[in-house]
Amino acid sequence: MANPNDDYSDIVSRRQFVATAGASGAAALAGCGGGGSGSGSNGGDGSDGSDGGDGSGVIDTALVGATNNGVPSNLHVNPMGTQNYDWIAGNHIFERFAAYNFSTKEFELAGLDEWSFEETTVTLTLRDDLTWDTGDDVTASDVIRQFRLMEKTGSALWDYVESVEQGGDDKTVVLNLAEPTNPEIIKHTLANGDLRIHAYGPVYEEFVDQDASAVQEFKWEEDIHGNGPFNFEEKRDQGWTLTRNESFHSADNVNFSTYELLTRTDNTALQQGLLGGELDVVTSLFTPPTTVANFPDRVEEVQLPAKWGYGALFNHNDEHFGKREVRQAVAHVINRQQVAENAGPRTKDPAPKVTGIAPADQETRLGDRFDSFESYGMDASQTEEAASLLREAGYSKSDGKWRDGDGNALGGEYLTPAGWTDWTTATNTVVDQLNSFGFDFDINSLPIGDFFSRYIESNFTMGALYWLPGGARSSFPYFPLRWQMKIPDISGGHGFTEGEKTVPAMDGSGEMTIDPLEEIKTVATTQDEAAARETIQRVAWHHNQNIPVLSLVGKVDQSWLTDADWDVVGPDDPARGVKWPSHWLPKQGKLSATE
Amino acid sequence: MKPTETDSTAVDWRGDSASSPDVTRRERLKETYEARVRTPALVAWSDWRTRFGLLIIGGYVLMALVAVLGLWREPSTSQAPRLLGPFADMSYPLGTTQSGVDLMALIIHSTPTILILITAGAVWATLIAVVIGTVAGYKGGSVDRGLMSFSDLVMAIPGLPLVIILAVTLNPENPVVLGVIINISYWAGLGRSLRSQVLTIRENNYVEASRTMGISTPRIIVKDIIPNLMPYITVNFVFAARYVMFASVGLYFLGVLPYSAQNWGVTLNFAYSNGALFSWQAAHWLLAPMIAIMGLSLGLILLGQGLDRVFNPRVRTRMAGESKSTVADDDDDTVTEVF
Numbered sequence: 009m010a011n012p013n014d015d016y017s018d019i020v021s022r023r024q025f026v027a028t029a030g031a032s033g034a035a036a037l038a039g040c041g042g043g044g045s046g047s048g049s050n051g052g053d054g055s056d057g058s059d060g061g062d063g064s065g066v067i068d069t070a071l072v073g074a075t076n077n078g079v080p081s082n083l084h085v086n087p088m089g090t091q092n093y094d095w096i097a098g099n100h101i102f103e104r105f106a107a108y109n110f111s112t113k114e115f116e117l118a119g120l121d122e123w124s125f126e127e128t129t130v131t132l133t134l135r136d137d138l139t140w141d142t143g144d145d146v147t148a149s150d151v152i153r154q155f156r157l158m159e160k161t162g163s164a165l166w167d168y169v170e171s172v173e174q175g176g177d178d179k180t181v182v183l184n185l186a187e188p189t190n191p192e193i194i195k196h197t198l199a200n201g202d203l204r205i206h207a208y209g210p211v212y213e214e215f216v217d218q219d220a221s222a223v224q225e226f227k228w229e230e231d232i233h234g235n236g237p238f239n240f241e242e243k244r245d246q247g248w249t250l251t252r253n254e255s256f257h258s259a260d261n262v263n264f265s266t267y268e269l270l271t272r273t274d275n276t277a278l279q280q281g282l283l284g285g286e287l288d289v290v291t292s293l294f295t296p297p298t299t300v301a302n303f304p305d306r307v308e309e310v311q312l313p314a315k316w317g318y319g320a321l322f323n324h325n326d327e328h329f330g331k332r333e334v335r336q337a338v339a340h341v342i343n344r345q346q347v348a349e350n351a352g353p354r355t356k357d358p359a360p361k362v363t364g365i366a367p368a369d370q371e372t373r374l375g376d377r378f379d380s381f382e383s384y385g386m387d388a389s390q391t392e393e394a395a396s397l398l399r400e401a402g403y404s405k406s407d408g409k410w411r412d413g414d415g416n417a418l419g420g421e422y423l424t425p426a427g428w429t430d431w432t433t434a435t436n437t438v439v440d441q442l443n444s445f446g447f448d449f450d451i452n453s454l455p456i457g458d459f460f461s462r463y464i465e466s467n468f469t470m471g472a473l474y475w476l477p478g479g480a481r482s483s484f485p486y487f488p489l490r491w492q493m494k495i496p497d498i499s500g501g502h503g504f505t506e507g508e509k510t511v512p513a514m515d516g517s518g519e520m521t522i523d524p525l526e527e528i529k530t531v532a533t534t535q536d537e538a539a540a541r542e543t544i545q546r547v548a549w550h551h552n553q554n555i556p557v558l559s560l561v562g563k564v565d566q567s568w569l570t571d572a573d574w575d576v577v578g579p580d581d582p583a584r585g586v587k588w589p590s591h592w593l594p595k596q597g598k599l600s601a602t603e
Numbered sequence: 604m605k606p607t608e609t610d611s612t613a614v615d616w617r618g619d620s621a622s623s624p625d626v627t628r629r630e631r632l633k634e635t636y637e638a639r640v641r642t643p644a645l646v647a648w649s650d651w652r653t654r655f656g657l658l659i660i661g662g663y664v665l666m667a668l669v670a671v672l673g674l675w676r677e678p679s680t681s682q683a684p685r686l687l688g689p690f691a692d693m694s695y696p697l698g699t700t701q702s703g704v705d706l707m708a709l710i711i712h713s714t715p716t717i718l719i720l721i722t723a724g725a726v727w728a729t730l731i732a733v734v735i736g737t738v739a740g741y742k743g744g745s746v747d748r749g750l751m752s753f754s755d756l757v758m759a760i761p762g763l764p765l766v767i768i769l770a771v772t773l774n775p776e777n778p779v780v781l782g783v784i785i786n787i788s789y790w791a792g793l794g795r796s797l798r799s800q801v802l803t804i805r806e807n808n809y810v811e812a813s814r815t816m817g818i819s820t821p822r823i824i825v826k827d828i829i830p831n832l833m834p835y836i837t838v839n840f841v842f843a844a845r846y847v848m849f850a851s852v853g854l855y856f857l858g859v860l861p862y863s864a865q866n867w868g869v870t871l872n873f874a875y876s877n878g879a880l881f882s883w884q885a886a887h888w889l890l891a892p893m894i895a896i897m898g899l900s901l902g903l904i905l906l907g908q909g910l911d912r913v914f915n916p917r918v919r920t921r922m923a924g925e926s927k928s929t930v931a932d933d934d935d936d937t938v939t940e941v942f
Contacts, residue, residue: 276880283881296701298686298885299878350680350702427858429876433702436865437680444679453861455771 066252067601070266071574073289073590074278079271080243086228087206088161095202096291097248097269099591101234102204103138103146103257107592108196108480110312111585115195119146119205119235121179123198125191127535130183131175132198137257138205140233146205147178153216154207155181160220165197168532188533190540196481201587208233237595238267247271261597282307282568289590289599290568294430297354306572308579310589311355314565315366315482318351318434319475320558323468325503328418333401335555336384337394338470341445342438345387348561351434355566358386359559363552364475364489365544366482367562373485377514377545381552391445410446419448423462423471426453434561435472463498473498475559480587485544486531492557493525504556511553514546524550569593575600643913653909659902667715678708678865689887698887701877704865706891713866713892716778717848717899724782724789724847729840732793737824737832739794740801751798757791766850767859774861781860785850786843793839797832804831834911841907845900852896867892 075096077083083094085101103119117123122133138146155172158165170186183194197203206212211231215223232240237259238250247270252262270287272278279299281287285306300309320338322329329335344358357367361374361381371378384390395405398418403410409417419442424435432453439449449470454462462468476482477491493504506525513520528547531540567589569576577583577598586592593599626634647653669675676682680702689698689706697706739750766785775781804810810827818826829836854860855868862869870892879889 275876279878279881296876296878296885298882301884302878302881346681349685353685426861429873432869433680433873436704437702440680451862451864452776453858454774455859455861458771458774 065263065603066265067263067603068265069573069601070268071264071288071594071599071601072268072270072286073291074272074281074287075248075269076272076274076278079245080248080269081245083243084227084229085232085234085240086223086226087202087204088157088223089226089228090224092227094248097240097243097250098204098206099202100236100238100250100267101232101240102206102236103234104199104204105132106195106199107586108199108483109582109585110480110483110587111582113483115199116586120198123195125194125535127188128185130169130185130191130194132181132183133175134179134181135257136179138235139255139257140208140235141239141253141255142233143255145178146235148174148181149178150207150209151181151205153209153212154205155183156216157207157212157223161224162220164200165194168194168197188535190486190532190534192484193481193486193532196484196487199480201479205235237262241266245271256595258595258597261595262600263597263603264594264601267594282570285570285572287568288570288574291588291590292565292567294352294355295566295568296352300354306570308569308571308576310567310569310584312565312567312585312587313366313368313483314478314563315480315488316474316476316478317356317359317367317560317562318347318431319473319560320438321463321468321471321473321498321502322555322558323466323470323503324505324556325466326420326469328412329470330503331401332554333397334403334418335558337397337401338442338447339384339555339558340390340394340397341447342441342558342560343385343387343389344560346441347434347437350437351430351561352563355564356430356561357564358561359475360386361552362555362559363548364492364557364559365485365548366476366488369483369485373541374545374548375541377549380514380516381549389441389445394445405446408446409448417448418446419443420450420469421452421471422449423459423468424451424453425456425459425472427456431472438472438560460498463501466501466503468501473557475557476562485548486528486540489544489547489551490525490528492551493528495557502557509550509554511550514549522546522550524554569599573602575602647909647913650909650912652905653912656902656905656907656909659898660906663714663718663899663902666711667718670712670715675711676705676708678704678712680704682708686885686888688884689891697891700870700873700888701885706870706888709865709870710867710891710895712864713870713895716864716866717851720778720782720785720851721844721847721899721903722782723779724786725840725844727783728786728789728793728843729836730790732790732797732839733829733832733836735790736794736797737801737828740798741805741820741824741828747798751795754791754794757788758795760788762788763850766854770854770860776861781851782847785847785854789843789846793843797835800832800835801828804828833913837910837913838907841903844903848896848899852892867895 073096075083075094077094077096078092080094080097083092083097085094085098087093087095087098087102105120106115106117106123108114109116119135119138120132121135122131124131132151134146134148134151140146152172152174155165155169168185168189169183171184173182173184174180175182211228211233212223215226229243234240234253235256237253237256239253241249241251243249247268250267250269252265253259256262270281272281275294278287278290278293279295282290282303285304295309320342322335322338324330329338339362348356348358359367360370360383361378362384363370363381365373374381385393398410403412403418405411406415409419411417422435422439424432426432435451435453439451442449459471463471463473473495475492476488477497481487493506494500495502506523508521508523510519510521512518524547527543531543534540534543565587567587569589577593581598583593583596583598589599683695683699683703683705684692685699685703686701687695687699690696691698695705695707697710699705700709735750735754739747765788769784769787770781773780773784775784805828810823813823813827851860852868852871855862855866856872856875858872860868865873871889874885874888874892877885877888879885
């Protein structure tokens, strides 16, 4: 989902959304691409830490970051809490299973030593030296306890897993799957941004026999024990103080004593912190180009794909926008390049093709077929194509507006969430383009609660919505392609119907019939890569022709480091590709105090 | 309590006209014009603040006209180069935004809505306050207790959260409705202070005289009470208008209010979140709406202060040349100080 550290912190899953009426909820954003602990796979990185040494080389200094999830006094570190969990702090305190590297596009193991996949079993082996800060081992039973709790809370993992059990020793966990499942899906689920190994026995055991709400309402504020690179020291109104965890498996990589996370309420305050040198790192922060240009040299930007971004949603139950020709006409009219440049020239990428695959992944996933996909004019308003499509569908233009047979102008309200300023800019651009072509749209900017309600109730014509579910797993097309048809975030309020669809054939001759939802489901259960690839391309083609959701631009996340007092690895180092650098780099020994 | 009169216009209770029973209709109209229009206008105009305030507000009305008549282009994305500085290209005198919108167009086309908004809000707040305050103060008794309990109740509700909740629930896009919502509870405080003023005024001899003569309550309130409150009401009208403007800009800035077109508050918000605070390159984006807001606010304050003289009896009579006692008085600033 969203990256909770920017304007979109209000996005929560629908369930939580309904519960909290759109307020806060940043804490609930597990799976939003946060992340950042765990050592390199196989512990191989331990040797290149700059301090070497056995802890004696630790410098008494603090790395200063920030949290914008609220006032720490009111926050806690129970990752299963649906409210007020501060993932920015929690992700330092707990180790993750694995991480997805956005640069290498590969997984890196962190708390796991090994994972192996067979038909219907997945075997996870924990690192031998993964311990709680009490010195006790993190064992299979800790992980099993956590998975059982995750079953209660409805975690996505349990869409595939049927049962969990201990393997041959107390560091091995076996997941029994309901049916053969594509390993990539399980990997993405386990490497999900904010999923951490946290179910410390003395604290979590009592919740195993209680309802899900018990663990979801639990605020972990005392007796906090983790297994990550930093320990909880204290929290106050002004921030969190975390200290180096000596018993962390790669503690040698961390050569500084303290990690401070200061309370900062909004983007401007965070930008100010970087400008003034008060903050050393910021996990994720949208910063406009004019401000970036003013940052001093010591500030370094790390750009990471969000696999998320601004798209346009159609109501498929609408008598006009339910028609494929009208949706295609809209796609032709919108100049995606212009939308990207208006809304954020440095941080938005237009989607090269309109389909349910993240912009950066389209070429690799579509292979040779990439060129045959309709682009609908990425950097142009293709008004002629749009006009002929509308005429075909029985509309005609009079008084500067396209009208149906009864003379009603084609358009209506275009919904956009209030307060998401870059989205509003994108919406303004899109609506200006559509209206100058001859649609008749009015922007309706709604508070986030109303905005989602209108979609959930299917009470809209067209509007803005992210077109990818976000997070590392959006890089596996199975997730976004399926998501675009179901959109659980709005309970499928866009009204895309299941069943067979007829679209032009991929080779350009004749037509093909496809049941996109059924076909994409096979990708989840196949372990045959070639078959999965073929299916993905077929479904992507359907999305390209039928447009369940209109893909417009992809967002780039910005993470910030400073190198005045810190040794930071260079821009070429792939370790920067794991979210978030402020979490991942210190424990890899790639962000250390200068001696 | 109930008047004995049958036709209130037949009762001529003013001392000055009692000696001239043969005034024609024409003369009466002329007199009314003198008393109600010309003299106040002269008095008001004699103050530089009125002139300046009117000039400023006139400027805004003119801007609104330009927008309504379509004499300046509508704001639209990508209509100009992005982030053009002010006066860099005279076809976009105030410069442009990140998405290539002409700032001048933004400011001009926001003006009509803002003017309607603040007028609606101010009229609503003062009207309710005057009615409730004077009736409660004049009638007293259970009417007073009832009305004041009600306004205490309204005052006790925290204003801003209430406005936010109403804005979110009702989703008002019509500026008139929005103005009323923003000032939904503004009248309460004003009403209460008007009431306390009425309490003193109603004990005056002339009010008592009117009452004894059997003049009807509404007429006493309109003729004897409200004119004495006018300075206070006018100044508060202007305050209410400024409050609506600031509150609406603030709420737009926070993204609480729905909108279909950009306006000053929304523009401020965009500028703020796009780094205009940290960079000269985008500073004009923040400054243009700020200056527009400050200008209108200044115009309203000046007008309010200037109009104050109209209702100040001492200044009024002197300006109209009816009072000799004050002519020699050089001290011009006997106007109720507002600030």
